[in-house]
Amino acid sequence: MTQDLYQKAIKFAGEKHCDQKVPGTNANYLLHISNVAMEILMAYQAESNFDLDFAVQVALLHDTLEDTDTTFDELKDKFGERVALGVKALTKDGNLSTKTEKMTDSLNRINELDKEVGMVKLADRITNLQAPPSHWDKEKITAYLEEARILDKGLEGINEYLNIRLKRKIGEYEKYVQ
Numbered sequence: 253m254t255q256d257l258y259q260k261a262i263k264f265a266g267e268k269h270c271d272q273k274v275p276g277t278n279a280n281y282l283l284h285i286s287n288v289a290m291e292i293l294m295a296y297q298a299e300s301n302f303d304l305d306f307a308v309q310v311a312l313l314h315d316t317l318e319d320t321d322t323t324f325d326e327l328k329d330k331f332g333e334r335v336a337l338g339v340k341a342l343t344k345d346g347n348l349s350t351k352t353e354k355m356t357d358s359l360n361r362i363n364e365l366d367k368e369v370g371m372v373k374l375a376d377r378i379t380n381l382q383a384p385p386s387h388w389d390k391e392k393i394t395a396y397l398e399e400a401r402i403l404d405k406g407l408e409g410i411n412e413y414l415n416i417r418l419k420r421k422i423g424e425y426e427k428y429v430q
Contacts, residue, residue, distance in 0.1 A: 257305050261312040262286070264330060268320040276385025281319075284379060285312055291375035291414065298413035307368035310338040314372050317343040338369040342376070355399060359406040370410040374418050377403050381421040384428055394429045397422065 265285050272281035289311040296304045309331055316322040317339055327336035341361040344354045362370050377400050384393045400422050408415060 254305060258289075258308055258312070261309045261331065262289075265312045265316060268316050268322050272319060276387065281315075285315065287379040288312075288314060288372065288375045291378055291417070292371060295371060295375070295411050295413045299411070302368050302371065302411070303366070306334060306338070306366070307371055309335045310342070310369060311372045311375060313339050314342045314376060334366075338365060338372070341365050341369050342373060351395070351399070355402060359403070362407070367410050370407045371414055373403060374407055374410060374414040378414065378417050378421050381418075381425045390429065397425055397429055400425065 262282070262285070266282050269281040269285065273279060274281055274284050289308050292304070292307045292311045296302070296307075313327065313331065313335065316327065317324065324336055324340055327339055341358065341364070343358075345357050348354045348357055358373075362373055381400060384396065388396075400418065404415070404418050404422060
C-alpha cells in the first residue's frame with residue numbers, strides 16, 4: 253500500500269464528510285471510514301491475494317457518492333475509473349423503492365466487479381455491526397441484522413478473513429434482537 257494513495261483518499265473523504273457524524277454518536281464520520289479501511293488492511297495481513305491499493309481507496313471513498321455532493325466524474329478524475337466504478341457499485345440506487353431492491357441491485361453490481369469491491373462491502377457491514385443507535389426500535393435492528401445475513405450469503409467466498417469476521421459480528425449482533 254502506498255501511503256500517498258491512502259493520504260490522497262482519506263484527505264478527500266475527510267473533506268467531503270467533514271460535517272457528517274457517525275449515526276447515533278458525536279464522532280466524526282471519518283471514524284467509520286478509517287475503520288472500514290482498517291478491516292481491509294487486516295484482511296491483507298491475513299492473506300495478501302488482492303489489490304490493496306485499490307481496496308483501500310474504495311474503502312476510504314465508499315460513502316462519498318451516497319452521502320456527499322461528490323459526483324462520479326469527480327471521483328473518476330481524481331482516483332480513476334476503476335475506483336469510481338467500485339464506489340458507485342457500493343452506492344444505493346435512490347430510484348429503487350425498497351431496501352430489498354436496493355440491496356439486491358447493489359449486490360449484483362458489486363459481484364460484477366473485482367472482489368475488492370465486495371470486500372469493502374463486507375468491511376463496511378462489519379464496522380457497522382456495533383451496538384445499534386438508541387433511537388432504533390426492535391424492528392429496525394432486526395431488519396439490519398437480516399440485511400447483514402443477506403450480505404453474508406451474497407458475498408460468500410469473497411475473502412475468508414472478512415467472511416469469518418462478518419459471521420462473528422452477526423452472531424454478536426443477535427443479542428440486540430432478543
